[in-house]
Amino acid sequence: MAERAGAGSSAGPSAAASLLDLSDEQRRILAYASALGSEFDFELLRASMGADEEALAEEVERLVHRGILRERAGGGRFGFDEEEVRGQIYRSLTESRLRVLHRKIGTVLEEMYPDPPPEVLSELGRHYFLGKAPEKSSRYNRRAAEIAREGDEPEVAIHHLERVLVDLAALGESRRRERAEVAEALGDLSYATGNFRAADRYFTEALEHADTADPKVHARLLLARAEVARENLNVDAAVTGAAQALRYFNQVDDRVGIAQTYRLLGRVAFQRGLYREALDESMRALETLPARADPRLRGRLAIDIGNAFSSLGSQVRPEAIEWYERAIERLREAGDWGELARAYHNLGVSVGEVRPQDGLDYLAEARTAAERAHDARATGRSLLSGVEMRLAIGDLEEAERDNEQAGRLLERLGDRLGMQQVVVNRGLIAEKRGQWDDAERAYTEGLAVARRYQLLGDEAEAQFHLARLCYKTRNLDGARAALRAARELKIGELRPHLLPAYEELVRQVAEPAPPAAGAATSDEHPL
Numbered sequence: 001m002a003e004r005a006g007a008g009s010s011a012g013p014s015a016a017a018s019l020l021d022l023s024d025e026q027r028r029i030l031a032y033a034s035a036l037g038s039e040f041d042f043e044l045l046r047a048s049m050g051a052d053e054e055a056l057a058e059e060v061e062r063l064v065h066r067g068i069l070r071e072r073a074g075g076g077r078f079g080f081d082e083e084e085v086r087g088q089i090y091r092s093l094t095e096s097r098l099r100v101l102h103r104k105i106g107t108v109l110e111e112m113y114p115d116p117p118p119e120v121l122s123e124l125g126r127h128y129f130l131g132k133a134p135e136k137s138s139r140y141n142r143r144a145a146e147i148a149r150e151g152d153e154p155e156v157a158i159h160h161l162e163r164v165l166v167d168l169a170a171l172g173e174s175r176r177r178e179r180a181e182v183a184e185a186l187g188d189l190s191y192a193t194g195n196f197r198a199a200d201r202y203f204t205e206a207l208e209h210a211d212t213a214d215p216k217v218h219a220r221l222l223l224a225r226a227e228v229a230r231e232n233l234n235v236d237a238a239v240t241g242a243a244q245a246l247r248y249f250n251q252v253d254d255r256v257g258i259a260q261t262y263r264l265l266g267r268v269a270f271q272r273g274l275y276r277e278a279l280d281e282s283m284r285a286l287e288t289l290p291a292r293a294d295p296r297l298r299g300r301l302a303i304d305i306g307n308a309f310s311s312l313g314s315q316v317r318p319e320a321i322e323w324y325e326r327a328i329e330r331l332r333e334a335g336d337w338g339e340l341a342r343a344y345h346n347l348g349v350s351v352g353e354v355r356p357q358d359g360l361d362y363l364a365e366a367r368t369a370a371e372r373a374h375d376a377r378a379t380g381r382s383l384l385s386g387v388e389m390r391l392a393i394g395d396l397e398e399a400e401r402d403n404e405q406a407g408r409l410l411e412r413l414g415d416r417l418g419m420q421q422v423v424v425n426r427g428l429i430a431e432k433r434g435q436w437d438d439a440e441r442a443y444t445e446g447l448a449v450a451r452r453y454q455l456l457g458d459e460a461e462a463q464f465h466l467a468r469l470c471y472k473t474r475n476l477d478g479a480r481a482a483l484r485a486a487r488e489l490k491i492g493e494l495r496p497h498l499l500p501a502y503e504e505l506v507r508q509v510a511e512p513a514p515p516a517a518g519a520a521t522s523d524e525h526p527l
Contacts, residue, residue: 019068019085029059030068034090035101035130039072039079047108048101102131116140118147125160134167141167145185152337154189154374161186165205180209180217187224191231192338194377194413200228219248219257223264230268233416233453238268259288260297266304270311273456273494279308296339299330303343310350313496320350337373341366345382353497356389363389380409381418387425391432400429420449424462431465436473443469457494460486464495464502471509479509 063069080086106127125141145160168175187202226241249257266281282304306323324347331340344366352359370378383406390399403425410418427442443466450459467482
């Protein structure tokens with residue numbers, strides 16, 4: 001990129017000395033070169049400057065001998081020997097001069113490439129954006145963004161669309177509708193890459209500029225913001241937004257929109273531990289969908305239905321697995337890599353409860369899909385979910401490695417739900433090592449986070465882990481209190497896979513002599 005570098009950096013002594021005693025023509029050459037970028041084609045430089053070929057070649061040769069420029073093998077392409085030098089030259093130019101340079105370079109690129117390839121489209125977007133030519137900049141950056149999206153490069157697409165948003169603002173009120181469309185696209189891309197804070201900001205901006213006469217657009221954006229609120233554990237905002245969206249969708253009889261709203265309400269119910277309600281809402285969404293609805297939406301709904309079955313107990317685990325496999329088939333065909341990662345992740349969790357190694361294999365597939373979707377959050381969560389499986393097969397070091405890697409990813413993304421699991425996992429690892437104080441601190445911290453965000457299932461699970469730890473350390477009163485709290489939270493409904501281990505622990509706590517701390521125990525839940 002050739003955008004202006006930060007004012008805090010400066011070239012070193014040797015670089016600064018190399019810029020002394022330059023001729024006016026050499027300074028002009030370097031000005032154009034700095035605008036072209038770290039490397040540039042000689043012919044593009046010549047055409048942009050309108051220079052004589054031989055005279056320019058001689059001057060460029062002198063700049064190579066002075067150590068300012070360097071020639072690439074094969075000739076015809078040059079670059080700055082030090083990026084700091086390019087930055088120093090570029091920063092020394094006025095805004096007016098930069099506009100002229102970038103516009104001239106853009107014009108020459110258009111003449112050289114009437115049908116520009118993707119890499120030239122990107123450069124055209126850059127030069128016209130920096131040249132303050134918003135009409136052309138928005139056109140080329142939109143085309144570059146489309147290519148990036150098709151090529152599974154969401155961050156690149158976001159970069160181009162952010163420029164488009166700036167351009168449309170410069171073009172005035174007549175482009176409000178386009179601003180809303182671009183902001184919504186940016187929200188979708190940000191959500192897909194796990195940046196929920198940015199997604200909410202863009203969806204809010206889209207609402208501000210959307211056509212007030214189109215209830216369907218308003219409903220779609222309200223639902224998008226509600227989905228972000230759900231991800232951010234703001235359940236009240238999610239439910240309120242879904243209710244508002246549903247009113248708009250009903251006004252225009254948008255059955256797909258209505259189904260998507262039911263799906264969101266099902267996901268909210270699942271998050272609150274209301275699994276039967278979650279299943280009912282998901283089935284309601286499936287029944288509402290038109291026959292020719294987007295297969296991606298059907299695939300996503302299949303994941304949600306699988307999640308509900310998976311959480312209703314081991315007796316319906318086969319139904320959960322069947323729905324996950326159905327989701328994988330549809331999402332793979334649709335190329336929906338982000339949701340495919342979620343399907344593999346949840347299949348891995350369900351299978352891993354009884355076959356840890358198979359579960360880890362599915363989680364590896366989830367990470368592959370997440371990497372293709374550029375979704376760091378999905379990568380982090382798949383690492384997290386494998387921790388208990390690794391502990392179950394005795395891979396303690398690998399479990400800790402994956403947990404801490406996930407923690408770094410999710411902390412950077414502000415994923416509070418994920419970080420709660422990171423903390424509890426630290427407790428599980430410490431407990432396996434016999435580090436009782438560290439384990440207790442981790443479980444207590446995990447409890448606090450679960451309570452803060454009303455994550456009843458996570459709170460019940462953390463209480464169970466704490467009860468087991470207290471039993472191992474002969475703190476029977478603490479164990480009984482934690483077991484009672486888990487029962488009051490309905491651990492049997494929220495975490496049915498833990499119920500057998502919970503009931504066994506209740507029986508053991510009632511016995512007079514618990515095992516000594518650190519002794520091998522047969523009552524430990526198979527993590």
